[in-house]
Amino acid sequence: MHDQTICAIATAPGRGSIGVLRISGKSLDDMAVNLVGTVPKPRQAHFCDFLGADGAVLDRGIAFFFPAPNSFTGEDVLELQGHGGRVVLESLCERAIALGARQARPGEFSERAFLNGKIDLVQAEAIADLIDADSRQAARSAVRTLTGEFSKRIQSITSLLTQLRVLVESAIDFSDSDIEVLDAEQLRRNLSDLLDSLDRIRERSRQGALLNQGINVVLAGLPNAGKSSLMNCLSGQQTAIVTEIPGTTRDVLSQRILLDDLPLQLIDTAGLRRSGDLIEQEGVRRARAAIDSADAILLVVDASLFPGCADGLSESDLRRALEPLDDFMENGEDRNEMLRRTSLVLNKIDLLSLSPAAERAQFDDIELAIIRLCAGNCIGIDLLAAHLKDFVAYEGGEDAFVARARHIEAIDEARRQCGSAIENLASRAPLELIAEDLRIAQASIGRITGEFTSDDLLGEIFSNFCIGK
Numbered sequence: 487m488h489d490q491t492i493c494a495i496a497t498a499p500g501r502g503s504i505g506v507l508r509i510s511g512k513s514l515d516d517m518a519v520n521l522v523g524t525v526p527k528p529r530q531a532h533f534c535d536f537l538g539a540d541g542a543v544l545d546r547g548i549a550f551f552f553p554a555p556n557s558f559t560g561e562d563v564l565e566l567q568g569h570g571g572r573v574v575l576e577s578l579c580e581r582a583i584a585l586g587a588r589q590a591r592p593g594e595f596s597e598r599a600f601l602n603g604k605i606d607l608v609q610a611e612a613i614a615d616l617i618d619a620d621s622r623q624a625a626r627s628a629v630r631t632l633t634g635e636f637s638k639r640i641q642s643i644t645s646l647l648t649q650l651r652v653l654v655e656s657a658i659d660f661s662d663s664d665i666e667v668l669d670a671e672q673l674r675r676n677l678s679d680l681l682d683s684l685d686r687i688r689e690r691s692r693q694g695a696l697l698n699q700g701i702n703v704v705l706a707g708l709p710n711a712g713k714s715s716l717m718n719c720l721s722g723q724q725t726a727i728v729t730e731i732p733g734t735t736r737d738v739l740s741q742r743i744l745l746d747d748l749p750l751q752l753i754d755t756a757g758l759r760r761s762g763d764l765i766e767q768e769g770v771r772r773a774r775a776a777i778d779s780a781d782a783i784l785l786v787v788d789a790s791l792f793p794g795c796a797d798g799l800s801e802s803d804l805r806r807a808l809e810p811l812d813d814f815m816e817n818g819e820d821r822n823e824m825l826r827r828t829s830l831v832l833n834k835i836d837l838l839s840l841s842p843a844a845e846r847a848q849f850d851d852i853e854l855a856i857i858r859l860c861a862g863n864c865i866g867i868d869l870l871a872a873h874l875k876d877f878v879a880y881e882g883g884e885d886a887f888v889a890r891a892r893h894i895e896a897i898d899e900a901r902r903q904c905g906s907a908i909e910n911l912a913s914r915a916p917l918e919l920i921a922e923d924l925r926i927a928q929a930s931i932g933r934i935t936g937e938f939t940s941d942d943l944l945g946e947i948f949s950n951f952c953i954g955k
């Protein structure tokens with residue numbers, strides 16, 4: 487597969503002033519002569535006709551030739567920049583295929599760049615993330631990763647791990663001799679520095695993952711609490727139908743919004759109640775599923791049902807407010823886990839003439855955030871927005887690295903192993919155990935940049951790219 491010449495239209499489909507056909511392969515001299523009549527001088531703009539089978543001119547434009555290894559993919563790359571019409575670009579592509587190229591799979595150019603050592607895996611992923619970025623902050627963090635800042639941090643962690651492994655493994659080799667090769671106190675300090683570095687990089691990656699993927703926020707509660715009204719306030723659009731009839735929303739409605747560059751997937755759900763209506767029952771089942779997979783649950787409550795709430799909600803008020811969630815919990819579900827993701831929205835405060843406010847209340851072992859607002863008139867929404875950013879500890883993404891769940895999982899695995907090495911050292915466990923901890927930690931970190939990565943994972947990563955990238 488990797489020996490074949492590949493080609494693809496690299497510009498977005500549709501009409502455009504310019505369209506680009508990109509070709510990459512081991513040797514493109516013949517291809518260039520057939521397509522543009524000559525092999526263009528390396529890396530210089532060459533104005534020429536693009537030729538069809540019988541020498542007919544398909545288009546006229548600029549050809550760029552990047553001979554291996556000084557190209558994006560590390561192979562010969564020929565780029566034809568012509569006019570951005572669908573038919574003309576398809577004719578050029580068909581011509582390249584007739585000359586021996588094949589249509590590239592999504593992300594195949596980037597995959598070759600990775601396989602040829604031009605970029606590592608995080609940089610390749612950052613290319614896709616930069617293209618998909620839907621805020622400036624997300625784009626900036628993708629560029630930071632693309633230019634290698636994240637990879638450099640990962641490499642410095644890898645080299646620290648290598649040094650530690652050498653130290654520990656040579657101590658194992660010399661364990662029979664009288665030479666004292668291992669300074670345990672020094673090793674403990676080094677391991678704790680390593681853990682600090684891992685913690686720092688994890689937080690920057692987590693910020694990047696927030697910017698990149700955002701969070702799912704579910705609006706849940708009794709019928710008529712004002713969930714759909716709140717969805718419309720947050721999104722600034724009248725997406726959801728609002729009526730005074732309980733049971734208006736029956737399906738799950740989803741909308742993506744940006745909260746100061748933080749992407750939120752807002753999910754409005756059917757009011758939680760037991761109903762004889764088949765459609766409503768299904769709506770409630772879907773609401774439950776959305777609640778289960780939400781990063782944050784906003785439990786919307788009608789404040790007029792709690793007339794005393796001006797002075798704060800009592801313990802029994804809180805219990806009653808949480809009932810709709812409790813009622814629909816399945817046996818064996820972890821209630822505290824769900825409550826930790828839950829914030830209470832006291833809506834319709836206009837009915838009690840209250841002002842918007844954000845407060846906290848202790849409930850069992852959990853500290854619940856309570857936001858009082860009026861979704862009907864969109865008053866107090868800023869408090870809710872600030873709370874949501876606070877809830878996920880979003881810091882504005884200033885120095886975030888664009889990151890994916892797989893990076894964070896790998897960093898977490900390395901942190902666990904590093905913690906285990908520290909414990910093993912403290913309990914004077916055999917050095918072999920510490921060596922093994924460090925080996926696994928290094929393998930986890932290596933998966934991030936693609937040093938130790940399976941073909942399946944590579945296939946999955948690159949298949950989500952655009953064609954021509």
Ligand SMILES: Nc1nc2c(ncn2[C@@H]2O[C@H](COP(=O)(O)OP(=O)(O)OP(=O)(O)O)[C@@H](O)[C@H]2O)c(=O)[nH]1
Nearest residue numbers: 709710711712713714715730733734735757861862
């Ligand atoms: N006074 C007042 N009424 C509100 C407020 N928010 C919503 N309402 C009204 O409450 C009623 C129900 O609002 P919805 O947003 O449809 O409530 P819901 O929770 O989506 O209801 P279901 O879809 O039936 O579960 C509507 O008549 C709204 O106009 C508010 O802040 N103050």
Ligand SMILES: [Mg+2]
Nearest residue numbers: 713714734735
């Ligand atoms: Mg609704």
